[in-house]
Amino acid sequence: MPEVLDRRALNRALLARQHLLAPAAMTPEQLVGHLVGLQAQATDPPYYGLWSRLADFTPEQLGGLLERRAVVRLGLQRGTIHLVTAEDCLTLRPLLQSVLDQGLRGAYGSRLAGLDLAALTERGRRLVEERPRTFQELGALLGAEYPERDPAALAQVLRARLALVQVPPRGLWRSSGAAAHTTAEQWLGRPLAEPADPADLAARHERLVLRYLAVFGPASVADLQKWSGLTRLSAVVRRLRPRLAEFRDEAGRPLYDLPEAPRPDGGTPAPVRLVAPFDNLLLAHADRTRVLSEAYRPLVMSQNGIVAGTLLVDGFVAGVWQLDRPAAGRPASGAAGETDRATVLVRPFAPLDRAGRAAAEGEAQRLLAFAEPAAAAAGTRVRFDAP
Template sequence: MTEPVLGGRALGRALLARQHLLARTRLAPAALIHHLGGLQAQAAPQPPYLGLLARLDGFTPDRLSTLIEQRAAVRIALQRGTIHLVTAEDCLTLRPLLQPVLDQALRTTYGKRLAGLDLDALATEARALVEAEPRSFQQLGALLAATRPERDPAALAQAARCLLPLVQVPPRGLWGRGGPAAHTTAEAWLGRPLDPAPSPDDLVLRYLAAFGPATVADLQKWCGLSRLAPVVGRLAPQLLTFRDEQGRLLYDLPEAPRPDEATPAPVRLVAPFDNLLLSHADRTRVLPEEYRGRVMTQNGIVLGTLLVDGLVAGSWQLTGEQDVLVRPFAPLRRADRQAAEAEAERVRAFAGGGGTVRIEAGE
C-alpha cells in the first residue's frame, strides 16, 4: 500500500470543512442544500432549518420556508429511503437514481402484504389520485383499498410512496406552521419531468465533495445503493486515493479541502438527524463509538449533537417552548462551555428568542 494514510482526526477535519462546520458560509440556502445533497428531514419541521443554521451566517427561518412555498425546494424520500429536503433540480435528478433503494425497501417491508398485486395498476391509480389533489397516506391508502378491499391500506399507501416520486406539499415543513403530510407527484408539483438519464458518476462526485474522503462502503451507506464499486472504479483515474488507519481505501476529489488535523474545530450544535452522522459506514471520524448509542436510539431517533473539538461530546434539543437544553456527556472546559452557551443562544434567537438556555454539568 503506497497511498498516504489519513488518521481519524484528519478525516474528521476534512468532513467538517466540507460541511461548513469549521467555518460558516454565506452561501444562499439553496446553494448549500445542493452542495450537501439535501438535508434529512423526516422529522418536521426543525432538522433542515437547524442544519442550515449551524452552517450559514445570517440564516433566518423564512429563507427556507420561502424556498418550499415557491417550489424551489421539496421534501421527498431519497437517500436510504428517508425524507430529505432537496432543491427542485436535485429532486428530479436524485429520485430516479435512487429508485432501487425504494424498490428494496418496498420488497423488504411490505413484500408479503403486496404479493400478487398489480403494482403498475396501483401506481397509475395512485398517481391520478394525488395529482387530482394532495393526499395524506391515510387518505390515499383508504382510496386505494376501496378497489382492493382484501389489501392493507397502509401497505398500499407505502407502495405508492415507493413507486411514485411523492413530494410533501406545504404547509408541511414550514417553520412555525407545519401540518399533516400531504403528497402529490414531483412532476405535478414542479411542472417538469424526472431526469430520464441521471448520472451515477455525478452522484459519486457530489458525495465526495460534501463527505469525502470516503470508501465505497461509506458512499453506499449515505445513499442506500449497492454495487457502486464499478462506478467509483471508472472515476478512479480522476480521483486521489488514501488509506485510513485500518488500511481501507479512500477516494477523494483532488481540489477538495483536507485541512491539517491540528486545525481548530469550533463548538457547534448539529441538527437532529443530520447527515454529518449518517453518511459513512465508519462514523468514528466525528462520532466516538462509545457515544453512538446515546445519540442514535433503538427506535430510529437521531438526537441533535454537541460537537467539541470536532467530535460528538453531547446531545441537545430545542423544545416546543423554544427552550434550548444541552446535555454534555462529560464536564466541559470553561471555554467550551461558554462556546456551547453562545451556540445555544444563537439557536434560541433563531427560534424566536422567547425561551431559555440551559447547559447541564455533564456526567
C-alpha cells in the same frame, strides 16, 4: 503507497466541506444543493442544519424556498425523506428508484404478492394529481378498491413507485399536520429526468459519487453505499479512479477523494457547534468514527431510528442537545415561572472545561435566538445536564 489519513484528518476534511469550520458563503438554496440535501423526516432539522452552516439565516428563507417550489421534500437517499433542490429532486429520484423498491419489498413484500403494482401506481397517480393527499387518505381510497389488501401497504406502494413530494404547509417552520403528497412532476411542472440509456445512467452515477465526495470525502465505497442506499458502487468508483486521489484510513481501508477538495491539517481549530437532529454529518458514512465515537453512538442514535441533535467539541460529538418549548397557550417567560421559558438543554457526555462550556453556552444562546426570538429577547435560558 497511498497516504494514511488519521481520524483527526478525516474529521477536519468533513467539517470543512460541511461548512462547520466556518460559515458557508452561499445562499440557503445553494447550500441545500451543495449538501445534496438534508435529511428531513421531521420539520425542524433542516432549519437547524442550515442555521449551523450559514451566517444570518432565518426560518423564513427556507420557508420561502418551499413555498416557491425551489426546494422540496421527498424520499431519496436510504429511502428517507430529504429536503433537496427542485433540480436534484428531478435528477436524483430516478437514480434512487432501486433504493425505494428494495425498501418496499423488505417492509411490505409479503402483503403485496400477486398485486398488479403498475395498475395500482397509475390509479394512485391520478388520485394525488387530482389533489394532494395524505397516506391515510390514499390507504382508505385504495383499500375500498382492493378490499383484500392492507391499506397501509397500498399507500406505501405509491411512496416507493411515485416521486411523491410533501406539499406546504408540511415542512414550514412551526407548522403542523399530516403530510399531503402529490407527484414531483405535478408540483414542479416538469418531468423526472430519466436516464436516456445505460451510458447516461453510468455517467449520472459517476456524478453522484463525485458530489458525495465533495461533501463527505475522503470516503470508502462502503461509505458511499451507506449514504445513498445504493449497492454495487465499487464499479463506479473503479471507473473514476483515474480522476480521484486515493488514501488509506488507519485500518488500511481504501479511501477516495477529489484531488482538489479541502483536507485541512488535523490540528486545525474547530469551533464548538450545535448540529441538527438527523444531520447527515453523522449518517453519511459506514464508519462514523471520524465524527462520532462508537462509545457515544448509543447515546445519540436510538434503536427506533431517532438521531439527537449533537454538540461538537474539537470537531467530535461530545454531547447532545434539545430545545424545550412552552406548551401552547403558556407564556415563554414571566409570571408563569422558569419552567415556562423556552430552554436549550445541553447534556455533555463528559465534563467540559471552562472554555468549552462557555462556547457551548454561547452556541445554545445563538440557537435560542434563532428558534425562539421572543424568548431570547426576554433573556435566554440554557441548562446543562450533568454528564
